[in-house]
Amino acid sequence: MAGQTSLAAGRWSRGFRRFPRRESSVIPLLQLVQEQEGYIPPEAVRAIARYAGVPEAQVYGVATFYAQFRFQPRGRHVIRLCQGTACHVQGADALLEHLKERLGVEEGGTTADGLFTLEVVRCLGCCSLAPVMMVDEATYGRLTRRTVDQVLAQYRKEGR
Amino acid sequence: MSRVAEVQVGLASCGVAAGAEPVFRFLAERLASKGLRVKPVGCLGMCFCEPLVAVVTADGQRFVYGPVDLKRAERIVAEHVQGGTPVEDLLAPEDGFFRKQVRIVLENCGEIDPTSLDEYLARGGYQALRRALREMTPQEVIAEVTKSGLRGRGGAGFPTGTKWAFAAREKDPVKFVVCNGDEGDPGAFMDRSVLEGDPHRVLEGMILAGYAIGAQEGIVYVRAEYPLAVRRVRQAIAEAEARGFLGRNILGSSFSFRITVKEGAGAFVCGEETALIASVEGRRGMPRRRPPYPTQSGLWGHPTVINNVETLANVPWILRHGGEAFARLGTATSKGTKVFALAGKVRHSGLVEIPMGLTLGELVLEVGGGIPGGRAFKAVQIGGPSGGCLPASLAHVPVDYESLKEHGAIMGSGGLIVMDEDTCMVEVARFFLDFTQKESCGKCTFCRVGTKRMLEILTRIVEGKGTPADLDALWDLGQKVKAHSLCGLGQTAPNPVLTTLRYFREEYEAHVREKRCPAKVCRALLTYRIVPELCRDCKLCTRACPTGAIVQGAGRFQVIQEAQCIRCGRCREVCPFGAVEVR
Numbered sequence: 001m002a003g004q005t006s007l008a009a010g011r012w013s014r015g016f017r018r019f020p021r022r023e024s025s026v027i028p029l030l031q032l033v034q035e036q037e038g039y040i041p042p043e044a045v046r047a048i049a050r051y052a053g054v055p056e057a058q059v060y061g062v063a064t065f066y067a068q069f070r071f072q073p074r075g076r077h078v079i080r081l082c083q084g085t086a087c088h089v090q091g092a093d094a095l096l097e098h099l100k101e102r103l104g105v106e107e108g109g110t111t112a113d114g115l116f117t118l119e120v121v122r123c124l125g126c127c128s129l130a131p132v133m134m135v136d137e138a139t140y141g142r143l144t145r146r147t148v149d150q151v152l153a154q155y156r157k158e159g160r
Numbered sequence: 161m162s163r164v165a166e167v168q169v170g171l172a173s174c175g176v177a178a179g180a181e182p183v184f185r186f187l188a189e190r191l192a193s194k195g196l197r198v199k200p201v202g203c204l205g206m207c208f209c210e211p212l213v214a215v216v217t218a219d220g221q222r223f224v225y226g227p228v229d230l231k232r233a234e235r236i237v238a239e240h241v242q243g244g245t246p247v248e249d250l251l252a253p254e255d256g257f258f259r260k261q262v263r264i265v266l267e268n269c270g271e272i273d274p275t276s277l278d279e280y281l282a283r284g285g286y287q288a289l290r291r292a293l294r295e296m297t298p299q300e301v302i303a304e305v306t307k308s309g310l311r312g313r314g315g316a317g318f319p320t321g322t323k324w325a326f327a328a329r330e331k332d333p334v335k336f337v338v339c340n341g342d343e344g345d346p347g348a349f350m351d352r353s354v355l356e357g358d359p360h361r362v363l364e365g366m367i368l369a370g371y372a373i374g375a376q377e378g379i380v381y382v383r384a385e386y387p388l389a390v391r392r393v394r395q396a397i398a399e400a401e402a403r404g405f406l407g408r409n410i411l412g413s414s415f416s417f418r419i420t421v422k423e424g425a426g427a428f429v430c431g432e433e434t435a436l437i438a439s440v441e442g443r444r445g446m447p448r449r450r451p452p453y454p455t456q457s458g459l460w461g462h463p464t465v466i467n468n469v470e471t472l473a474n475v476p477w478i479l480r481h482g483g484e485a486f487a488r489l490g491t492a493t494s495k496g497t498k499v500f501a502l503a504g505k506v507r508h509s510g511l512v513e514i515p516m517g518l519t520l521g522e523l524v525l526e527v528g529g530g531i532p533g534g535r536a537f538k539a540v541q542i543g544g545p546s547g548g549c550l551p552a553s554l555a556h557v558p559v560d561y562e563s564l565k566e567h568g569a570i571m572g573s574g575g576l577i578v579m580d581e582d583t584c585m586v587e588v589a590r591f592f593l594d595f596t597q598k599e600s601c602g603k604c605t606f607c608r609v610g611t612k613r614m615l616e617i618l619t620r621i622v623e624g625k626g627t628p629a630d631l632d633a634l635w636d637l638g639q640k641v642k643a644h645s646l647c648g649l650g651q652t653a654p655n656p657v658l659t660t661l662r663y664f665r666e667e668y669e670a671h672v673r674e675k676r677c678p679a680k681v682c683r684a685l686l687t688y689r690i691v692p693e694l695c696r697d698c699k700l701c702t703r704a705c706p707t708g709a710i711v712q713g714a715g716r717f718q719v720i721q722e723a724q725c726i727r728c729g730r731c732r733e734v735c736p737f738g739a740v741e742v743r
Contacts (some may be wrong), residue, residue: 022442023441023442024440024442027423027425027442028422028423031384031423031425052442061444062443062444065427065445066427066445067427068384068425069425084346085347085503085504085545085575085577085591085592086346086503086509088346088588089505089583089588090504094728094729101706121385122346122595123344123345123347123348124173125173125174125349125352125385126177127207127347127503127504127509128210128510129174129177129178129207129210137387139176139177140177
């Protein structure tokens with residue numbers, strides 16, 4: 001595991017070079033790492049701090065301020081259930097309960113088999129299709145409990 | 161019948177989500193052999209019948225079909241494209257959707273290929289820039305924008321010309337223009353649609369702003385949750401650079417300007433300009449005190465103009481048609497148009513652009529087509545979580561900055577959620593406050609602690625544990641949070657609570673005094689019961705119940721055991737006879 005980590009650190013620093021060594025690169029660097037790793041490992045915080053020339057505590061402070069950044073690896077597929085206003089008034093709450101029950105996880109949790117991570121987002125901007133969820137990059141609209149189950153089943157089938 | 165010249169498919173995020181991509185691929189394949197181009201376009205606005213396909217004839221007529229699946233696409237090809245006869249029964253029902261709309265910001269959206277600079281040029285794109293650089297001084301550009309009466313479309317409504325004039329008079333040789341596309345309001349997608357559907361328009365607005373104030377650099381700040389918008393803007397920047405509309409010596413003039421993209425990392429407060437600056441600089445997005453205003457000291461201490469996407473998208477039109485033409489639209493103090501994202505319990509959910517001064521009633525009932533399913537129009541939430549809930553009785557209120565403020569709401573960025581009788585206003589207020597409370601950056605005590613206390617009270621009320629004294633406490637706290645917060649987030653966060661308290665007091669009273677939710681939404685206050693006379697003993701509900709709360713009654717009917725019922729409503733959903741009653 002340790003060997004993998006240092007390999008990864010090497011890979012980041014090559015990507016880092018596209019960005020100037022200054023404070024304003026902290027967020028783009030965090031985004032870069034997360035895109036590659038799926039989350040922000042502790043070593044990345046150190047590497048970014050060193051590269052941008054700011055204290056580690058500051059990088060950590062920035063990373064925890066923004067909703068985008070995570071410190072835990074995610075499952076193979078990320079389900080993002082929209083809880084925006086339009087989805088809310090169209091009953092997204094019940095879908096959240098349903099997803100939690102079907103997956104056996106809470107918000108932000110990853111299923112035991114590592115297949116799904118359940119996240120809640122504020123608005124996906126597809127309000128006319130409410131209620132909506134995204135699985136990775138694909139969006140599913142006008143959801144009901146039944147269609148949610150169908151979507152899950154489809155990914156489970158492919159996942160095996 | 162005129163020959164078909166072009167077929168367009170709406171491929172904005174929402175169209176794609178509704179399944180437009182397979183339709184696009186199918187049409188492209190079928191029509192390629194006939195030498196007919198199938199063009200991807202942005203949001204057509206009629207999100208209520210996505211996926212949308214438009215067939216344009218050689219004489220310029222446009223037929224919009226929707227919703228279109230593969231089978232229907234096949235018919236459109238056979239009957240309209242080849243047969244020359246429009247397929248009447250597949251046309252998207254427009255009934256009144258466009259009648260009262262005026263399209264300035266959205267004039268190209270959904271009609272041009274957003275990835276093509278040439279199509280933007282064919283629509284008069286970059287003409288305003290060409291004219292400004294050749295014939296106008298920066299002061300004249302500012303004067304024209306001032307004359308138009310354009311005000312900030314991000315919500316606060318500050319006069320754009322004045323903002324530019326403030327930045328222009330600063331002596332600093334380094335200045336910035338920032339386009340604020342951090343559209344964080346849940347229920348709003350105007351900026352996304354414009355960036356996806358007509359990105360050059362926003363770039364042209366930014367370049368003009370840069371020329372007007374003497375800036376050399378622009379930054380588009382877009383939410384990372386909008387991957388397609390980010391891609392489209394990047395693509396547009398590259399193309400504009402290649403063709404000399406961006407970069408060094410634009411169009412042969414002495415003016416140089418470059419634009420970069422910054423992806424927001426997800427913080428609602430970053431829509432506030434000083435927080436946005438902190439975020440671009442790489443720090444936690446926390447607002448600071450103003451003055452100094454960003455026009456004096458913004459990004460890295462340099463003068464910075466921060467305008468919303470929609471504000472900038474108006475600018476090319478204003479310079480092309482003149483400030484006066486713009487000022488003829490709208491009301492005395494609110495000029496031009498406003499784009500709204502209509503959603504919620506409304507028939508025509510979608511993207512609309514109306515002249516300022518149209519009433520809320522016209523907007524919801526005519527443009528929006530009214531409430532589906534024969535339900536009653538109850539309220540409209542305008543301005544997102546910072547806005548207010550106005551009741552149907554205020555349908556005569558015109559949409560302009562001052563009128564909305566007077567009634568406790570704000571124009572906001574353009575989110576507009578329609579609510580019907582099945583929406584509980586107390587629960588909606590709790591929903592919005594839950595959002596703002598979580599998004600509070602924590603800097604000001606009133607916003608950090610005040611919103612938290614308010615949320616606790618509201619949660620108590622929807623759980624049936626509220627008291628009449630809670631209502632006064634809510635009102636009092638709300639006033640204080642508004643008065644003592646530094647930035648717009650805290651100053652507006654109590655709005656949904658205060659407006660619902662003001663206009664829907666009786667609903668709050670029912671929750672705290674009678675422990676009853678009139679809209680039948682708040683779970684803790686509901687009771688489910690099976691009416692024995694209607695029950696046919698099919699046991700569908702019994703099988704659907706997740707807690708085993710439904711058992712055989714004393715006869716051929718089922719009974720819900722109150723103690724085990726979690727009020728999830730599943731029994732009611734599955735009952736084919738409508739025997740499950742909720743109170």
